Amino acid sequence: MSQLVRIRFTLNGRPQSVKVPPMKRLLDVLREDCRMTGTKEGCGEGECGACTVLIAGDPVNSCLVPAVHAEGAKITTVEGLAKNGKLSALQTAFIELGGAQCGMCTPGMLVTSAALLARTKGRVPGDAEVRDALSGTLCRCTGYQKIVEAVQAAAAPAPAKKKAAAVAKKAKPVAKKKVVAKKKVVAKKKAVAQKKAAASRAGRRPGASKQARRPAASQRRGRR
Ligand code: FES
Ligand code: FES
Numbered sequence: 001m002s003q004l005v006r007i008r009f010t011l012n013g014r015p016q017s018v019k020v021p022p023m024k025r026l027l028d029v030l031r032e033d034c035r036m037t038g039t040k041e042g043c044g045e046g047e048c049g050a051c052t053v054l055i056a057g058d059p060v061n062s063c064l065v066p067a068v069h070a071e072g073a074k075i076t077t078v079e080g081l082a083k084n085g086k087l088s089a090l091q092t093a094f095i096e097l098g099g100a101q102c103g104m105c106t107p108g109m110l111v112t113s114a115a116l117l118a119r120t121k122g123r124v125p126g127d128a129e130v131r132d133a134l135s136g137t138l139c140r141c142t143g144y145q146k147i148v149e150a151v152q153a154a155a156a157p158a159p160a161k162k163k164a165a166a167v168a169k170k171a172k173p174v175a176k177k178k179v180v181a182k183k184k185v186v187a188k189k190k191a192v193a194q195k196k197a198a199a200s201r202a203g204r205r206p207g208a209s210k211q212a213r214r215p216a217a218s219q220r221r222g223r224r
Helices: 026-033 089-096 106-119 127-133 145-155 157-201 209-213 217-223
Strands: 005-011 014-020 052-055 058-061 074-076
Touching (some): 014 026, 052 106, 058 106, 089 106, 106 145
Parallel strands (some): 005 074
């Protein structure tokens, strides 16, 4: 059994102390010893970025960092982005703009984006800038467009909220209109069917009522 060492660091703003094997992966220390399971393991070899956390504000793959390197560090995991139980603007934008699906890459995407927004504070990062920052984090579900849009929206929270509200407002009447239109079609079909039934009971075709009552021209001439 390998020797255990005491490691102290700051995790999401709080002091943390663990006794672990020095070469235990930081990813495992966070998940198993600190019970911060938001950070995910994808490839386990530094390729996918799912395990990304921030050390001193910089994104690192925690699957590649031995625990001993965390001594004295300031570490931020995805759990550290929400404040007092309230999601950050970035997390909210991911939810509202569809930046997350299965969620496997999302913690890594979020902390990496948070680091980017901390650097670009006060301006909305460009498309290429966001893609470049997120290039070490792979997503197998969403494609990257919605993620990029969510990051940019979080940099300008007010317009993002307006956009999300506008999308929601637009979506409701459309759904309502569809239901009303469907009801009208059903009612129309019903009316036609009833008319047909009534006409067949009367032994004539619907829509031919006047002509049916009126004798043919040849008959009219014959009567004169
Ligand atoms: S799990 Fe660490 S980079 Fe994939
Ligand atoms: S949301 Fe599923 S991998 Fe990115």
